[in-house]
Amino acid sequence: MGIEPGRLHFSWISSAEANKFVDVVNEITAAVKALGPNENFLKTEARVA
Amino acid sequence: MKVIIINKEAWAGGLERLYDSFRLFGPVKQDEFHIFKELSKGELPDMNLLNTRLSAKSMVYPQSEKMFEFTLDENRDDHHMLKEIHKDYSPRAVIGIRPCDAKAFLLVKANFDSPEYKDPYWIKSYESTTLVGYACNNPSSTCFCTTAGCGPFHEQGLDLLLVDAWDHYFAKVITEKGENFLAAAGWSSEADSDTACDEIETMRQAAEAKITTRISTDKLKDKNTTELFEAPFWEDVAFACINCGTCTYLCPTCWCFDIQDETFGLSGIRMRNWDSCMYPLFTLHGSGHNPRDTKRQRIRQRFMHKLKYYVDKYEDGIQCVGCGRCISHCPVNIDIRKVCTLMNGFEP
Amino acid sequence: MLAYIDKIKEISNRLLKEGKVDMVIGFRKGTVPMMNEPCFVKTPEDVDNFVWDSNCGINLANYLTNRKEKIGIVAKGCDSRNIVTHVIENKIKRDQLVIIGVPCKGMIDRHKIEAMFETEIQDVIEADDKIIVKGQGLEKTLNKKDVLQDNCALCIHRNPVIHDELVGDPVEEQKDLDRYEDVRKIEFMSPEEKWRYFDDLLSTCIRCYACRNACPLCYCPTCFVDESRPQWVGKSQDPIDTRTFHFLRAYHCAGRCTDCGACERACPMGIKVRTFTRKLEKDCLELFDWEAGLTLEERPPLDTYRPDDPDDFIK
Known part of the structure; x- marks a missing residue:
């Protein structure tokens, strides 16, 4: 669809795994930040007549 | 009736000159069909067509059209106020529009430009447009224009009617707009009006004879x-x-x-869509x-x-x-x- | 074909006379070449309206949604699969239906045939496996198999998977087809290339929703594009909104699409909208060994959970 791999993550985390949750969120945030904004789906103006 | 002969060899040159005073729109082939598009300099309209897939109405009345803009930024004096959007209403010409599409503008005009209501976008756009018609020598089997108040050589709504006659076009002048268009293109070789009109008339009859489907509308008005x-x-x-x-x-x-209405952060537009x-x-x-x-x-x-x-x-x-x-x-x-x-x- | 038509009329006549159904849904002759019109018949006298040929590409399951009558319905392979999907999704009850199955050798692609000729096509005649195309100064015989709708050329369920009557002997199913060559080509593209490819694919879309509305799967009371609170997608010609519509529509068909081709056939701009749904069809086949609409006995993969569902994507 034109979305880079790495922008979407899935994880199994049990409610007892607080540390894993923190780690995964940190990892994901870092990975997505590194990719920069995906402007493909960002509408900053309507491209119409 | 004034008729100009445009030699097909002089076609591209004339269009070239027109770019200086008009935005030109014409049929181009995209994928398997024709659509109207703004022609870039040097681009020629493809006149080898039955008709465009979409009608020419979007030339005056785009499918999506901005009407106003606004800001939601309360630090600005004009926040939450609709402001008119500047638009390009410089002269434009639609080349190769079929007579049916041109007549359609007149029907649509009854809605957008009536004594009670005036639609500024439609009217300004329509008035800036010169409609350069293209007579149908070969109407298609689904055409029934002759019984729908129109015809393959119908002139109502057009400024100019081009008739394809092998190595040249006859350009029948219908309005002053049409006259100006020809002048801007530098096409000025006037045909003997009677002979040309006779020739066009013969072609018109031949084209109309090819339209095989008809509708009857005579009793609609009397129906309850x-x-x-x-x-x-x-x-x-x-x-x-x-x-x-x-x-x-x-x-x-x-x-x-x-x-x-659509907003993007603190700014936004009001638009209309078909x-x-x-x-x-x-x-x-x-x-x-x-x-x-x-x-x-x-x-x-x-x-x-x-x-x-x-x-x-x-x-x-x-x-x-x-x-x-x-x-x-x-x-x-x-x-x-x-x-x-x-x-x-x-x-x- | 003629034998099929006689049989469709005969069965419909019988069903209506015996009061087994209130109406029969089928096709009547179109007014332009390569088109027939879906229609219903409620009395035995009208069954003569029915026709059958290679221009019956509309998926008739679309006309069953939420109907209350007892209905006889003419169904080719793909229609029958969508009837199954409809029954599973409670859009119609199996016992409301008498399915008149039609073994099918594919429908012809009017977009494709029109694009082959400069002149207008005024008449198309079908004889066995040949298609004779006529127009002004034009007469050309084509092989039907060369001008099939893309989905029909790749079809492996030509015979109705469910039926109460059958109008002819089952036809041979196509085997050993490479059904996803085109999808693989797109899969190999980089995200940027994909983006450009879809951008180009959808550039002529006019948001008429013919693809959505021709699809038997699209029966939501309010489609997401029509919601205003919240408004999920803009309504203009903005390319982002157009793409969002097509992407989301395709996802809503995941695991349900039978690749009947109704969407592509309906598109007035000739957009290859199946490009999206076919990727999802391929995924469902590879991940869940699932083809939609083959059986009433099994729930589709996207509304069931199995412990052995593939989960490689979960890190």
Whole structure:
């Protein structure tokens, strides 16, 4: 669809795994930040007549 | 009637000169069909076509069109105020528009430019446009313009009519706009008017003879609206309909639109988009009630509007020019000619 | 074909006379070449309206949604699969239906045939496996198999998977087809290339929703594009909104699409909208060994959970 791999993550985390949750969120945030904004789906103006 | 001969060798050169004073639009082939597009300098319109897939209405009335802009930034004095958007209404010319599409502008004008209501966007756009028509030497089998108040060489609504005569075009001058267009192109070789008109007349007759399908509209006006509204045939007509917007979007005479606001951060625009009476949303009330909740009601509305309400309201024939697009491209083959026959011949 | 038509009429006549059904849904002759019109017949006298040929590409399951009558319905392979899907999704009850199955050798692609000729096609005649195309100064015989709708050329369920009557002997199913060559090509593209490819694919879309409305799967009372609170997608010609519509529509068909081709056939702009749904069809086949609409006995993969569902994507 034109979305880079790495922008979407899935994880199994049990409610007892607080540390894993923190780690995964940190990892994901870092990975997505590194990719920069995906402007493909960002509408900053309507491209119409 | 003034007729200019445009030698086809002088065609590209003339268009080249026109770019200085006009934005030019013309048919170009995209994928398997023709559409109207703004021509870039040096780009030629493709005159080898039956007709464009979409009508020329978007040349004056785009499918999506900005109306106003606004800001929600309360630090600014003009926040929450609709402001007009500057638009390019410099002279433009639509080359290769078929007579049916040109006549359609006149039908649409009844809605956008009436004594009571003036639509500024449509009017400004329409007035800045020169319509350079292109007579149909070879109408297609779904054309029924001759019985829809139009014809393959029809001049109503046009500024100029081009007639393809092998190595040259005859350009029949219809309005001053047309005259100015020719002057800007530098096409000035005047034909002997009588001979040219005779020749065009012969071609017109040949073209009209090729139109084999006809509709009868003579009794529509006398029909009782309520009886027609309640006619039993609507169930059968509507059955196949999938309520897509193909017929309305391809139609040169459908004019309905919907207004939408869109915001982007603190700025925003108000725009209008073509709408279609085939969609349930078209008539959905804020209360949740929908007076045209079923497809039978919606399809009846489309045909009643074109073939009855318009006829009664404007006393200027049907709201259809017989271009046949809705017939060729309806995904389920609903044919306005058939429906018109049912309506015109209906006896309660 | 003629034998099929006679049989369709005969069965419909019988069903209506015996009061087994209130109506029969089928096709009547179109008014333009390569088009027939879906229609219903309620009395035995009208069954003569029915036709059958290679221009019956509309999926008739679309006309069953939420109907209350007892209905006889003419169904080719793909229609029958969508009837199954409809029954599973409670859009119609199996016992409301008498399915008149039609073994099918594919429908012809009017977009494709029109694009082959400069002149307008005024008449198309079908004889066995040949298609004779006529127009002004034009007469050409084509092989039907060369001008099939893309989905029909790749079809492996030509015979109705469910039926109460059958109008002819089952036809031979196509075997050993490479059904996803085109999808693989797109899969190999980089995200940027994909983006450009879809951008280009959808550039002529006019948002008429013919693809959505021709699809038997799209029966939501309010489609997400029509919602206003919240408004999920803009309504203009903005390319982002157009793409969002097509992407989301395709996802809503995941595990349900039978690749009947109704969407592509309906598109007035000739957009290859199946490009989206076919990727999802391929995924469902590879991940869940699932083809939609083959059986009433099994729930589709996207509304069931199995412990052995593939989960490689979960890190």
